[in-house]
Amino acid sequence: MEPESFKVSEFAKYTGVSIRTLHYYEEKDLMNPDRDKMTGHRIYHKADAIRLHQITIMKSLGFRLSEIKQYIQSDNLDSHFMDILKLQETKLTQDRERIDTALETIQRTVHLIDQEEEIESNFLFSLILAMQTEKQQKEISKPIMTNEVWSRLFDASLSEKMQWEQKLLQFFKEVKRLAGKPSDHPEVIRMLEQLQNDLLEVLNFQNYQELAQTFKIDHEQKENQEKFNQFLEEMDKLIYVPLTKKEEEWLDQVLDQFFNRK
C-alpha cells in the first residue's frame, strides 16, 4: 500500500535522496512541495517523486542543476533536447579521453616503479609528462622526422612504450654511475653499445648507417635547421633530463667520441 503523501524523512527514504538535497533542490527552485500550513513542514506527493526522478536522471547524465532547471520545464521533448543530449555526449567523450590518458599514464608509471625500485622523482615526473604530452610531441616532431622514424616512434604499442621507458631510465642510471670515467673504459663502452642497440631496436633499423642517415637528412637541410631548433626548444620545456651539468657534459663528450669513431 503506497502512501499518498510523505514527510521529508519518509520521502528521503523512499527516493534514496538525502534530506539536505531535497531542501537544496527546493532552494534552487527545482522542486516546490506542498507545506503543512500549521507546522510549515514539507509534504511530498507522487508528482514530486516523478519530478525528482527526472532530476536525478539528468544529473546522472552529467547535467548541472541549472541546466536541468531549464530543460525540465517543458513537458514535451523537442529536437532542442536532442541538441542538448548531443552536446552532453561530446562533453562526456572529452572527459573520458582525459581519464583514459591519465589511466594509461598511471599504468605505465606503475610498471616503471615496479621494475626499478629506486627512481629519482624528477625524472619520473618528466617521463609522466612525456607520456601525457605524447600527442603534442607527435605533432611537434612530425616536421623534423622522416615518416618512417616518426611512425615507428609514436605508433608503438603500450608494452613497447613501457620497455622503452624502462631502458631510458636504466640508461640514465648508468650515466650517473659511470660519469667521469674515460670514454674508453670498458663499462662506458658497454653502456654506449647498449644504447646503440636499444636505439636500433626501437627504431627497427638494420644498422647504424640507416639511423645516422635519417637524422642527417633533416639536419643538413637549412630550412629544417630552424624547425629543428624550435623543436629542441619545445622539447626542452617538456622534458627534464635528470643529470647534473657535469654529467651532461661528460655524456655529450663520450657520445661524440663513440659515434664519431664509427
Add this chain to the structure above:
Amino acid sequence: MEPESFKVSEFAKYTGVSIRTLHYYEEKDLMNPDRDKMTGHRIYHKADAIRLHQITIMKSLGFRLSEIKQYIQSDNLDSHFMDILKLQETKLTQDRERIDTALETIQRTVHLIDQEEEIESNFLFSLILAMQTEKQQKEISKPIMTNEVWSRLFDASLSEKMQWEQKLLQFFKEVKRLAGKPSDHPEVIRMLEQLQNDLLEVLNFQNYQELAQTFKIDHEQKENQEKFNQFLEEMDKLIYVPLTKKEEEWLDQVLDQFFNRK
C-alpha cells in the same frame, strides 16, 4: 638563452600556468618562491619550475592539491607512491564506468528521440532510468526468471536494446490511442498480436506455449511467489508506466481476454 629568474607574469607565460594559480599554490603551501625584499614581488627560479611541473602532472592524474602536497614532499619514490597510484587508478576506473553508462544511455536516448518525434517526457525519463539501472534490474530479476529468459533479456546487444525500447514506446502509444475500444476491435487485436510477436522475438521463443510456461514455472511455486511480489514492488519504483489509471485498467482487461483466449 634561458633567464635565471622570472617575475610572476614571465613565469606564468613560461609555464603556461595562470598568475592566480601561482598565487593559489603558494597560499596552499605547495610552492614557496623567493621574494624581492624591497618590493615584495615574487621571484621564480628553475627549481620552482620543476616543482610546478610536478604539481601539474599529478593534477593531470586526477589528484587533489591536498594529496599532491602530501606526496610531493618526499624526493624518493617508494612503494607508498605506488599504492597511491593504484588507488587513483581504481578511482579513475570508476569514473570512467560512470561516464560510459551515461554515454550509452545518451546514445540510446538520442536514437529513441530520432525515431519518434513525440515522446511523453516522463516515459522517456523512465526508459532512461531503466537503461541506467540495468545492472540492478539484472540482479533483481535473476531469482525470478529462468536462466534462459534472463540471459536473453539482459545479454542483448546495443542495437537489440534500442529496437526493444522503440517497440515498447510504440506499444504504449498504441495503447493510448486505442484505450476504451472493445477488446475484439480489429485494431486492438492487431496491437496485441504485434505485442505478442515482439515478445516472442525478443525472448527468441518458438511459440507462445514456451513463453507461457517459463512464466508459470516461477509464478506457481509458492516460495517464488513472495520473491515475485518483492520484485514487482522494486520494479514499480524503478519504472514509470506512462498510462492513466483508466488506460491501465483497460489494458489489463484486454490483455487478460487476449491471452486467456489462447
Add this chain to the structure above:
DNA sequence: ATATCACCTCACGTAACGTTAGGCGCAAGT
C-alpha cells in the same frame, strides 16, 4: 605632474551539497 604598468593583498563567487547550530511544536516518561 600624471598616466600607465606590474605587482601586491584581500575577498567574494562558483556547484552541489554535508554538516553543525539554534529553535519550535508535540509526545512520552518522571
Add this chain to the structure above:
DNA sequence: ACTTGCGCCTAACGTTACGTGAGGTGATAT
C-alpha cells in the same frame, strides 16, 4: 508540571581550485 527527545524548520559555514574584480603601492614613460 517538568524534562527529555524526536522530527521538523531555517541559517550559515565548509568544501575545491581557482576566476575575477577592488583597492593600494612603487617605478617608469610622457
